[in-house]
Amino acid sequence: MxxxxxxxxxxxxxxxxxxxxxxxxxxxxxxxxxxxxxxxxxxxxxxxxxxxxxxxxxxxxxxxxxxxxxxxxxxxxxxxxxxxxxxxxxxxxxxxxxxxxxxxxxxxxxxxxxxxxxxxxxxxxDRLTLSQRKGLNHRYHLGCGCKIRPCYYLPCFATSKNECIWTDMLSNFGHSGYQAKHYACIQRVEGYCSWYRGWAPPDKTIINATDP
The missing domain is CATH 2.40.50.120 (OB fold (Dihydrolipoamide Acetyltransferase, E2P))
Structure with missing residues (x-):
């Protein structure tokens, strides 16, 4: 192609x-x-x-x-x-x-x-959250091997270890919802992906994730 x-x-x-x-x-x-x-x-x-x-x-x-x-x-x-x-x-x-x-x-x-x-x-x-700015600097690229799967109706389950379930659509907020504003889906050293709350202290199990 x-x-x-x-x-x-x-x-x-x-x-x-x-x-x-x-x-x-x-x-x-x-x-x-x-x-x-x-x-x-x-x-x-x-x-x-x-x-x-x-x-x-x-x-x-x-x-x-x-x-x-x-x-x-x-x-x-x-x-x-x-x-x-x-x-x-x-x-x-x-x-x-x-x-x-x-x-x-x-x-x-x-x-x-x-x-x-x-x-x-x-x-x-100036409308970006602190977590989104940190995501742009280094956190988002750590999760490019992960899959963010939108959840529109409950129940929603991850079907593989590299999936994070995105639930902002349940409240019709979508890209402006809380997960979108404050979370990144990060790959852990064990090989699975999970949500990481950007403004919290970095989890030592996150691969190469350090605050600026």
Missing amino acids: TAWLSFLVVFLCSWSLRDLVVEACTCVPIHPQDAFCNSDIVIRAKVVGKKLMKDGPFGTMRYTVKQMKMYRGFQIMPHVQYIYTEASESLCGVKLEVNKYQYLITGRVYEGKVYTGLCNWYEKW
Whole structure:
């Protein structure tokens, strides 16, 4: 499968047939750790400019960013200057403010360009919890071999030792729920994965987990 087809399959998987027809964007809930692990690029940046590019049927918005820090993607693109997204929010485009906020932005790289959208994790930096910031620095990558399985209806059980059950959906909070804000799914030395509460003192059984 070519890189373009792979990108297209991932993109289309976030849409339902009905949403494609009415041109509305819908996204599957994803824990911040999975958003981190599944992204090519994760940066903290400030938007300093934008330009509407006349490519494609609806156009593409190109944001010029000042990169403050990179958390993932050093080997692919050590410095990000531009972020691309669909010009229309109904097509999963992201609207970012210029010269106002610092953002946490995750995205995928295609043909040397970084693309992001509503189904990626992006947030104003000052809205991230302390646990999420620590997760970006080192905790999330420790759990990239773990699987976070959403629980929509009780009962929910882990089916393998590398699974963590994500229950925020039971209260309809999803990515803004307590587990998403304060927990990471970490692999232990015994080989199984379990939730780790980010602000608590680090558990000595966690592989390489140390506070900054």
